[in-house]
Amino acid sequence: MSRSPAPPEPPTTALPAGPVLGVSVAVWRDGKVLLIQRGHDPWRGAWSLPGGRVERGETLIEAVARELLEETGLVLGVPRLVETLDAIDRAEDGTVRGHFVIIVFAADAEGTPIAATDAADFGWFTLDAMDALTTTPGLKRIVALSAPA
Numbered sequence: 001m002s003r004s005p006a007p008p009e010p011p012t013t014a015l016p017a018g019p020v021l022g023v024s025v026a027v028w029r030d031g032k033v034l035l036i037q038r039g040h041d042p043w044r045g046a047w048s049l050p051g052g053r054v055e056r057g058e059t060l061i062e063a064v065a066r067e068l069l070e071e072t073g074l075v076l077g078v079p080r081l082v083e084t085l086d087a088i089d090r091a092e093d094g095t096v097r098g099h100f101v102i103i104v105f106a107a108d109a110e111g112t113p114i115a116a117t118d119a120a121d122f123g124w125f126t127l128d129a130m131d132a133l134t135t136t137p138g139l140k141r142i143v144a145l146s147a148p149a
Contacts, residue, residue, distance in 0.1 A: 018099070019086070019099040019100060019101045020053055020098070020099065020100050020101070021053065021054045021100075021101055021103070022051060022052055022053050022054060022087075022100045022101065022102045022103070023051050023052070023054055023060055023063045023064040023067060023102065023103050023104075023105065024048070024049035024050060024051025024052075024064070024067075024102055024103075024104050024105070024142075025049060025050055025051060025064050025067070025068050025076065025079060025104070025105045025106065025107055025109075026049055026082065026104065026105070026106040026107075026142070026143055026146035026147075027050070027068070027072075027074065027106075027107060027108070027109045028106070028108075028146070028147065028148050029124065030124075031126060032124035032125055032126055033049075033124070033125055033126075033127075033143050033146070033147075034049075034050065034072065034074075034109075034113060034122060034123075034124055035047045035048060035049065035122065035123055035124075035125055035130075035133075035135075035139075036048060036049070036050050036071055036072065036115065036119035036120075036121070036122045037115075037119065037120045037121040037122070037123075038118065038119070038120065038136070039117075039118045039119055039120035040118045042089040042097065042098050043089065043136045045120070045134065046134050046135055046136050047123075047125075047130070047133045047134065047135045047136070047139070048135060048136040048139060049104065049139070049142070049143070050067060050068050050071040050072050050074075050119070051064065051067050051068075051071075051102065051104075052067040052070075052071070052118075060103050060105075061076075061079060064076060064079060064103075064105050064107075068109060070116060070117045071115075071116055071117050071118065071119045072109075072111075072113040072114060072115075072116065072119065072122060073111055073112070073113060073114045073116055074109035074110065074111045074113055075109060075110045075111055076107050076109055077107045077108035077109055077110065078107060078108070079105035079106065079107035080105060080106055080107065081103070081104075081105060082104040082105055082106050082142065082145050082146045083104045083142055083145050083146075084101065084102065084103050084104065085101075085102050085104065085138055085142060086099065086100070086101055086102075087099075087100040087101075087102055087136060087137050087138070088100075088137070104142050104145075104146065106146040106148075127140065127143060127144055127147070130143065
C-alpha cells in the first residue's frame with residue numbers, strides 16, 4: 001500500500017525580525033516631482049517616490065537605479081543623498097506590520113515614465129499639489145528636502 005505524500009504546508013508570511021532596508025528617489029522636472037501611486041501593500045493606493053527594497057549584495061545606488069527602472073522605466077542619473085527615514089506601517093491596534101529604513105536620493109533621470117511593476121499610476125506634482133494626495137508617511141517633508149536649489 002503506497003501512501004500519498006502529505007500536503008504542502010501553507011506559506012507563512014512572518015514579519016522580518018528587524019527593519020527592512022529600502023531606497024527611494026525624487027526625480028524633478030520643470031518644478032514638479034515624479035510620484036507613483038502604490039499598487040501593493042504596504043500603503044496601497046498612497047502616492048510615494050519610486051523605490052523599494054535593497055536586495056542582498058546590491059549597493060544602494062544599484063538598488064535605486066533598479067527600482068526606478070522597474071517602477072517607471074526611467075534611467076537614473078547621478079544621485080545625491082537627501083535623507084534617511086523610518087517608515088513604520090502600523091495596524092489600527094498599534095501592531096507593527098512593517099518597518100522600513102529608507103535611504104532617499106534625488107537625481108535626474110532619462111526617459112518617459114510609465115507605471116510599471118507595483119506602480120498603479122504616476123504623476124508629476126508640485127509641492128503644494130501634494131496636500132490633496134494620500135501619501136506615504138513623511139513624504140512632503142522629504143520631497144521638500146529633495147527640491148533642486
